Amino acid sequence: MNQYLQADKINLAIDCCIFGFDGENLKLLLIKRNFEPEQGKWSLMGGFLKRDEDLENGAKRILNELTGLDNVYLEQLQSFGNVTRDPVERTISVCFYALINIQDHDFELAKSKNGYWFSLDEKPNLIFDHNDMVEKAIAEVRYKAALHPIGFELLPDKFTIPALQRLYEAIYGYKLDRRNFSRKILSTKLLIDTGEKDNNSTTKKASLFKLDTEKYTSQFNAFHYFMNL
Amino acid sequence: MNQYLQADKINLAIDCCIFGFDGENLKLLLIKRNFEPEQGKWSLMGGFLKRDEDLENGAKRILNELTGLDNVYLEQLQSFGNVTRDPVERTISVCFYALINIQDHDFELAKSKNGYWFSLDEKPNLIFDHNDMVEKAIAEVRYKAALHPIGFELLPDKFTIPALQRLYEAIYGYKLDRRNFSRKILSTKLLIDTGEKDNNSTTKKASLFKLDTEKYTSQFNAFHYFMNL
DNA sequence: TCAAAAGTGTTGCCAATACACCCATGA
DNA sequence: TCATGGGTGTATTGGCAACACTTTTGA
Numbered sequence: 001m002n003q004y005l006q007a008d009k010i011n012l013a014i015d016c017c018i019f020g021f022d023g024e025n026l027k028l029l030l031i032k033r034n035f036e037p038e039q040g041k042w043s044l045m046g047g048f049l050k051r052d053e054d055l056e057n058g059a060k061r062i063l064n065e066l067t068g069l070d071n072v073y074l075e076q077l078q079s080f081g082n083v084t085r086d087p088v089e090r091t092i093s094v095c096f097y098a099l100i101n102i103q104d105h106d107f108e109l110a111k112s113k114n115g116y117w118f119s120l121d122e123k124p125n126l127i128f129d130h131n132d133m134v135e136k137a138i139a140e141v142r143y144k145a146a147l148h149p150i151g152f153e154l155l156p157d158k159f160t161i162p163a164l165q166r167l168y169e170a171i172y173g174y175k176l177d178r179r180n181f182s183r184k185i186l187s188t189k190l191l192i193d194t195g196e197k198d199n200n201s202t203t204k205k206a207s208l209f210k211l212d213t214e215k216y217t218s219q220f221n222a223f224h225y226f227m228n229l
Numbered sequence: 230m231n232q233y234l235q236a237d238k239i240n241l242a243i244d245c246c247i248f249g250f251d252g253e254n255l256k257l258l259l260i261k262r263n264f265e266p267e268q269g270k271w272s273l274m275g276g277f278l279k280r281d282e283d284l285e286n287g288a289k290r291i292l293n294e295l296t297g298l299d300n301v302y303l304e305q306l307q308s309f310g311n312v313t314r315d316p317v318e319r320t321i322s323v324c325f326y327a328l329i330n331i332q333d334h335d336f337e338l339a340k341s342k343n344g345y346w347f348s349l350d351e352k353p354n355l356i357f358d359h360n361d362m363v364e365k366a367i368a369e370v371r372y373k374a375a376l377h378p379i380g381f382e383l384l385p386d387k388f389t390i391p392a393l394q395r396l397y398e399a400i401y402g403y404k405l406d407r408r409n410f411s412r413k414i415l416s417t418k419l420l421i422d423t424g425e426k427d428n429n430s431t432t433k434k435a436s437l438f439k440l441d442t443e444k445y446t447s448q449f450n451a452f453h454y455f456m457n458l
Numbered sequence: 459t460c461a462a463a464a465g466t467g468t469t470g471c472c473a474a475t476a477c478a479c480c481c482a483t484g485a
Numbered sequence: 486t487c488a489t490g491g492g493t494g495t496a497t498t499g500g501c502a503a504c505a506c507t508t509t510t511g512a
Contacts, residue, residue: 003264004318008280009238012321035232048236051319055310079308079323081284089233090280092241092323094308147458162464179466180502203463204509228501229376229452391491408493409475416473432490433482457474 011091014058015046015130017077017137018067020102021154023163025119026170027102028134030126031066032114037088038127044134045115046093059096068109073099073153075144077137085129093129097137099153145171146227148220149190152211160198160206161185172227188224190215240320243287244275244359246306246366247296249331250383252392254348255399256331257363259355260295261343266317267356273363274344275322288325297338302328302382304373306366314358322358326366328382374400375456377449378419381440389427389435390414401456417453419444 018029030042045066049058059074074096081092107115118124120138125131145151151167152159165181185191192212197205247258259271274295278287288303303325310321336344347353349367354360374380380396381388394410414420421441426434 003277004240004320007240007242007277010241010278010280011233011236012239012241013236048232049239049310049321051237051239052312054312055308055321058310076307078305079284081278081287081323083281083283091233092278092284092321094310094321160464177502177504178464179504182465184501201463202511203461204465206464223458389491406476407491408477411492413474430490431484432488433492435491 008090011086011089012049013046013086013091013093014049014055014062015044015093015095015133016059016063016066016074017044017095017097017134018063019097019099019137019141019154020117021167021170022102022117023166024170025121026154026167027117027119028123029066029107029110029115029117030124032116033127034114041127042124043127044095044130049094055094059094059098063096063098066110066113066115067100067105067107069100069105073150075140077133077140080129080133082129087128093133095133095137097140099141099150101154101156103156142171143229146229147223147225149188149216149224149226151226152190152216158194158196158208158210160208161191162206163198164209168226184226188219190219237319240315240318241278242275242315242320242322243278243284243291244273244322244324244362245288245292245295245303246273246324246326246363247292248326248328248366248370248383249346250396250399251331251346252395253399254350255383255396256346256348257352258295258336258339258344258346259353261345262356263343270356271353272356273324273359278323284323288323288327292325292327295339295342295344296329296334296336298329298334302379304369306362306369309358309362311358316357322362324362324366326369328370328379330383330385332385371400372458375458376452376454378417378445378453378455380455381419381445387423387425387437387439389437390420391435392427393438397455413455417448419448 020027020029029045031045033039033041033043045062047062049055063072063074064070077095077097079092079094083090123134126134151164154167155163161182164185165176165178169175190212191209194208194210196208198208199205249256249258258274260274262268262270262272274291276291278284292301292303293299306324306326308321308323312319352363355363380393383396384392390411393414394405394407398404419441420438423437423439425437427437428434
């Protein structure tokens with residue numbers, strides 16, 4: 001018991017890397033801080049963990065405070081705990097990353113909190129060690145999306161195969177062969193053809209698919225090798 | 230600044246899943262607690278993070294306190310933060326896993342601290358959420374060892390290919406084809422034949438290899454697909 | 459009727475598997 | 486000289502990459 005009394009009490013923060021996809025580029029939701037320290041600079045959305053709150057719930061709360069969204073794909077990335085990472089006071093941050101579907105939601109709440117979407121190649125410099133967090137989160141998304149079907153989290157409920165391909169190309173930063181991609185994705189049997197067509201197109205309308213959610217959950221830990229890393 | 234004052238202070242612990250390989254089975258180093266709470270029960274080696282210590286350094290210190298070892302392969306697994314996980318006081322634990330080479334060291338220090346090596350299938354029930362930590366760590370080691378050459382960390386500096394194969398078989402729990410395994414491992418060009426033979430063998434002596442450390446570090450993030458997951 | 463994007467088919471190659479055979483060693 | 490385990494070779498196969506052609510649509 002003594003040991004608990006002797007333990008140094010340390011602040012525990014949570015920060016969230018929030019990724020989205022606008023159909024073209026992979027994006028990151030950042031906030032312009034209107035509070036000290038580092039007021040006016042860009043950072044990830046974060047906050048302190050409450051005493052009566054599980055870690056995961058803390059991350060959900062913080063995500064919800066900015067976006068208003070629930071039921072979002074959310075994973076713990078890792079904890080960042082260098083002594084000098086927070087200039088104010090010793091603080092450990094548990095970093096999460098979220099994948100959200102931009103296209104089905106407006107982001108009035110986020111805007112009202114000084115939140116803006118940035119393309120990854122336009123990302124401003126961030127406070128503290130948030131640049132490291134983002135770098136690590138991108139690496140993790142690439143790693144994970146190559147083996148597990150997490151990409152769908154970034155798309156609307158109904159999406160076309162070419163849209164899914166553009167997403168993969170955005171994540172990995174290079175072009176893929178249309179025909180091989182389609183075959184590979186369909187071979188997972190995770191997609192259901194809704195029979196509907198994408199009317200946004202000005203040329204041949206692509207078929208709209210949806211996730212087979214049952215297979216998605218049951219096969220999530222199967223390895224699909226969507227990409228060769 | 231106010232926010233820092235308002236933040237709930239929380240204990241921050243570190244726990245280590247320490248894996249070893251005895252040539253036959255994958256093993257886990259556990260300690261029998263001689264202090265409260267849960268005195269007399271088995272747990273992972275752990276401790277509290279100090280105020281002036283980076284997370285990673287805290288993990289190194291805790292690992293060293295039990296084993297006396299430095300320069301060990303150590304990775305952060307994830308943080309565990311359920312409200313009820315520690316019955317004494319709200320405590321977040323950042324869990325690390327270590328891979329160490331059992332065969333080149335005695336473990337007198339560990340023994341003196343009530344540390345014992347367990348085969349995974351003989352693992353006793355552990356305190357708090359340490360069972361979850363171990364489960365997650367094993368999954369992570371399997372995941373990672375399938376793609377990255379971390380297995381070598383568990384072996385002596387010089388090792389035979391059959392020994393490496395037994396390690397992989399222990400990690401994944403099934404038998405592999407000797408000939409295909411050898412070809413696959415050698416094709417990575419990560420191994421250097423020392424020219425020496427393993428004299429422990431009672432039949433044909435296998436060649437001793439060592440890691441090409443330069444290639445190992447430079448190609449660590451290459452993907453070798455040692456196993457089909 | 460033309461340009462642009464979607465959908466499907468074919469071929470060749472490489473890499474993983476499933477095998478068989480030979481060699482070295484100590485009992 | 487025999488049992489045990491180590492080392493190497495080869496045929497087959499299945500999956501992936503590279504490629505060409507057809508279809509649909511709006512302008």
